[in-house]
Amino acid sequence: MTATPAQPYSPSVPRAHRPRRRLPRTPGPLGDALTLMALPLLAALALPAAFAGGGTRRWFGGRAESQRAEAQAAKDAAAAAFYELDTAQRDLRISIETITAVDDSPAARRAVADFDALGRRIDEASHQYISAVDAHDLDRDDLEASAAARARTELTAAKEELGRVKQELDRFTDGLGPLLGKAETQLARLAPAVERARQALLAASNALDSVRATGLKADDLAARLAALSPELTKLNQGAGQHGVPQTLERAERVTRGAEAVRVEAERLPERAAEIDHRLVSLRTRAQALTTRSEQVDPILSELRRRFTVACWQDLQRVPDVAAENVRRAETKLAEAHTARDEQRWADATALLSTVRALLNSTDEAVSAAGDRLHRLNAVQKDPQQEIDRTRFAIRDAQRLAMAGRNTPDPRHARPLDDAVSRLERAIATLDGRHPDYWHFLTETEAVRRAVSRVVSLIRDERGAAGH
Template structure:
């Protein structure tokens, strides 16, 4: 009889997992004869061998079979430990891949290196187990008790080594907790962040469509939104290609950019109305300042006639400066109107800001002339009011400096004494045929500023002392 060839040896599988050799298949005539006798095929094949004592296991009891059973139990326990370690290693590899997908920090790189080293320990323990399994065929009929004992010893040692490596792997897994938690948190943020970016882009696009439907152009906003398209493409390509941290950052950038476009698009009708209002308001103000500027020359004439040169010489250029500023403001208003008509909103806003600055400067200069005449009239009529106002400020500061003290602090007393002397000198300038009232007013103002500074210092120091 010709036996069926055995399956080729596969080094990747332990002997326990390889297919067993089949019984020889009898030739056709013999098989037919046995079948006609009414005997099952396998039973018929087994009968001659049982009687002849060849080709089957010798069913001896005693120590050999006991050792075989113990070796088989050790083999089963080692297989269970091998499977448990292999499963734990697969789970840990998933955790490591999660960390490396998100984290490129030194701690993460160190964890990967430790995992590789632990993998080499696992390979060594697994090789010891596989070698022990391959070295002993526990299904041999003539297995001796000593061979079974050696198999049990080697398989038990392999199981214990697998257990020790499994404990190392468990400790390593436990130490990965913080890194893994951080990575899982970032991964949990990834999908919502990308979805927010997409929704923000959609909202911005819808806002632009709504604005354009009203007849307003938003070319600059459309350009800004178009600039985000490459970023959206990268988001759609996924974190596997671009990395989780980079994808999260890109999603946040897209969300902020699209949200800004949406807000500006929704506000565009209001912005257009605001620019229209400012155009009208600033044009009216420019016209009013033109009228007021014409009144500066009569004011200067009166100042020249009644007061010394020092009281009005710094105002000589006000009429010319005012007229030039108003002219420039009107030119800028024309440019702003053109920008608004062309819906160049940023240009219109910038031009209106320039117009406002020019008109503010003109207003201050024109007002300064009228204010100067008013103050000089008041001090010429009654200088005593300005004197008493300044003396009251000095006395109030002196009382504060002496509060709770027998003598004032020299740092406070000296500037207050100087203020008294300065006021007296200013009062003295009023004597004479043509007093310099403007010098007198500027001196009293300077004295009050000095006194106010001393008061502020005293209060700060006492507040810090508390």
């Protein structure tokens, strides 16, 4: 609210300081005599003014002065209401500016529109007050009682209107509580968030300097840190230019990025040592697998000599695959070593992961040939051990299915019966001159897996029923 009330009127020159009117002086003795004769008359005329207290107003009687006093009291009360409303509006404007700096939601935009409408009501009430003040000069010497009464009425009406608008403003202010609280919370977060971002950038820069001092390169980390410089520039420009929510989000993003750079920089010496260790370890493992893969051919030769084709046919390519995998692993190891020398840490890590995967695959294939021969030897010598193991699993599942029941649930009994039949058929394949022991082993394994599924189903159902 820009308008200000008219200041109370006061006479520009009080009577005590006004120049006295001089009587015309007649020269000579006659003039002196006339002057002396006039003095008692002037003194008599001055007495009423002296008894009136030396003021400048005329004496109109008690009613006029009473009306003037009431009008002045109304004027003072209106002025107090005006200043109270003006102060409240200024405080509310600060709250609105706080909200708009942070929040662009529909609720915030609606609050701004409502504040503008309320501002127009305040302007109207202020105009009514200022007009009433300007229309009545309560310090006029000739102020009549009726004019003072009109002034009091208009000023009282202006005060009441100011009061009503103040109540509307108070209700509106109370309704802004949630929006203002949210905005103030974000503003309270702003300065610490920006400072955290600056400190994170400084820490990342110091970490990079420390790493480079040890002779390690960190070009990728330096590039990532440099990419954050434009964001720091925007942070330094402030939320007034880029908005509070955007600045908060930018500060958090810069903090995360700088913190990641710092952590990786501090870990770089450890990472380099870890890569060196893995290079040595994987090279040793590749050499050991080369030796082991050379033993696959004798194993396959024994399998061909003693067992049917079905027992070893899927292992035929193991020696070739093993040799190829080891060769590729050694090539990748050489590339990883080069990447390590060039301090391309990410490339070196990726290459070493590829080497490990190749060696794992080779290890499984080579182990499969030896494991096949071992298991076939065991079942050829004593197939009954495998049969008893499978039958025990079936009987245990059957006892569980019958626990607490007179007849088994068909959903459980049927797959268990199928498992019994399947085991009997697998046992029958052992008869003959050249049994397929590998088929027998795969069948018994399949039977045990089927039985295990039934057991899990029974326990899950009973567990659910118990709850």
